Amino acid sequence: MTSPAADLALLNHPDRATRLSAAERVGAALKAGTLRRETSDEVNCHVHTMYSFSPYYPAMAAWKAIEARLLAVGIIDHDSVSGCHEMLDAGASLGIAATAGFEMRVSFAGTRVAGRKLNNPDSEDIGYIAIHGLPRRAFTEAKAFLAPMFAARNKRTWRMVEALNALIVPLGVPALDFARDVAGISQAADQGSITERHLMCALARRLLESAPEGQALLTLLRDRLGVAVPAKLATLLADQSNPHRVYDLLGVLKSSFLDRVFIQPDAAECVPVARAVEFGNRVGAIPVYAYLGDVGESPTGDKKAERFEDAFLDLLVEEVVNLGFKGITYMPPRNTAEQLARLQRLCRTHRLFEISGVDINSSRQAFTCPIILEPQFRHLVDATWALFAHERLANHDPDLALFSPANPLAALPLDERVAAYAAVGKRIDPFRPDAVAHLVPTRSNRGSVVG
Known part of the structure; x- marks a missing residue:
């Protein structure tokens, strides 16, 4: 019999069955009071896992959310x-509300915002969107939808590895092997994506192997690779005891080196935005545009100060509505009060669902987002509970998807529909999240039924 501490460590074990078995035991310990849990009202609907880039498998991400006192994690x-089933299963075992979806890059060519840099620092015409609220019954179809993009991205990343090797080998830095050093640190064998972060992580590891001593590393970066290292990050990188050193170096490389080897994605990898939105709507999910906004200082150190959507935001939001998006997702800590007030005003005007979260790519990042508890953002907490209810109800009956025309609350204004679904979400037992038949909202109860 394992101890709670051992089970917590097993939540990040390479074997999925081992992780989920550990989650069941940790959940039992939480129920029995052997492990204690403190909660706040905070939520986070935008957590990456090892199935894209993160230090955490989904089961561990669910536990980290609990450690951070969150009530819901997405x-x-x-x-x-590929990590969605595990997140929902681990969430149910651990007793935390869990939501699922995916993020992707799409082409905005041919739209009214074509030819502009949207929310993607690397490319014009290509923007990030999220398909939130993906019902479990749609996971297999979503995996098939993403498969061609997965293959195209891997081919492009292989070419970037070749371009990278052409730069580092003449400097005496050993070459990277795509299969071993890049794909090998991903979950590509289970259709987990290989991202630019994997490429920069592989390079970071190679540079640390070549120059582990702090000053030698900084000399290699500045004098031989020509990478600008901000003073704050230079201090962190020089510290060999820094437990986040690989992630800190990755951020520097992504911000100041990636563009030298970056290859633009093609149409096979970034499908037309209308096609992606149509897919999300058809399977009962909630397609949303991911607002970035003009960037000053990046909280993760991997984005340069740069202008993005703010100069044409009104037009962009109009086009988002025309394309069939149902909402906008944003990360309050990334933006100024003025940016956020303007975005929220546009969402209200165009009746767009607002979703929030803070992406987790590094062991240095916290799962918490205290700003969400401030009055201006408190509605994002209810939106998360509505999202949780939407997924579970839509999986029970496709007509109960929040934006389904057949939804019994479809005639209600969006804010009333969200409030009704939030009420349902708060009543769902997180240990038994699929038991929702008694909580179906109607025009008469609007989510007020208590089972």
């Missing part, structure tokens, strides 16, 4: 749904 991996 998995959003890039170009992959």
